[in-house]
Amino acid sequence: MAAAPIPVHTMSSFEDADTEETLTCLQMTLYHPDHLQTGRFQAIRFCHREKLPSHKVVNFGRHSSTCHYIFQDKQVSRIQFSLQLFRDFNSSVLSFEIKNMSQKTSLIVDNHELGYLNKVKLPPKCILRFGDYQCLVEKQDGESLTFFETQFALSPTCLLQENLWPLRMPVPENGPQSTLYSTLPTEMDENEL
């Protein structure tokens, strides 16, 4: 017995629809030692993919009218940092750039310390640090140039543990250490801060 035919109008709208494109996704896993005590992350919607236009500059910080993602914490700057997309010449891949927007707090991207208005291109996987905050950032490439996605997770444990972040751990001559925090040199700490 043959399968029931697909109704003509359904087939037509299916055939006429734009070809679906995969979206570049930025997965951000947040950690703060006091995440249980306060509502600092209550404005962040976890485990949800948010679709955003690729021309959008996404600010992270305390100020609700200028930031898209808000940390409810007085130790966070009104705008802490911004993320935005760009495209390298001769490339169809979207890349992310991060810029430190805080005049008070430095932003550390792996082992690079960014002062106010310093910026870097994000590697496909990295750890951001500002104040007591840590954020593991992982990028999945997609086809669309028009939109991208973000997704947040919350980590109950420090992200700088050796087992969670082994790839960029330097191997000290006197044996492994438990966290990157104590072993990574911070670039430009004498000049910038």
Add this chain to the structure above:
Amino acid sequence: MAAAPIPVHTMSSFEDADTEETLTCLQMTLYHPDHLQTGRFQAIRFCHREKLPSHKVVNFGRHSSTCHYIFQDKQVSRIQFSLQLFRDFNSSVLSFEIKNMSQKTSLIVDNHELGYLNKVKLPPKCILRFGDYQCLVEKQDGESLTFFETQFALSPTCLLQENLWPLRMPVPENGPQSTLYSTLPTEMDENEL
């Protein structure tokens, strides 16, 4: 006869005021062949310095809710391009970056052609082109890291004439030519457009 003493309260507020800092200024001289016929520039305030916070991303385009500077012209994209400040590592000088936000029109910075979401650091003096628009951009460095200024002028004549823009003119072997437009190669025109 001695000069009249300065009132104490005036002197005090003068002494207590923050030290004035010079501002980085971006002077933009606009040209369009039809600038007299239509109101395309009527939303631009010419010969006026506007002070803006250095964290601001300044969009140029047709869409009034997302653009700070508006061109009233249907041939201009909703967001044509964006300008923003950043600071190189180990530098106290503010730099400008320009990003092409138009999916339809390329943006030419001197002889570099930018596709959608391509970006470059602006040289201290350059000419932007998109569609029939030309814009001479000149940067004056200032001390402040917190604010910058913009100033617009309108040019009644084409900016690519040899006498207005001689510095970047290539010297062709068969003698000088009248405009950059015809002599500058556009980078990546085969790959990007």
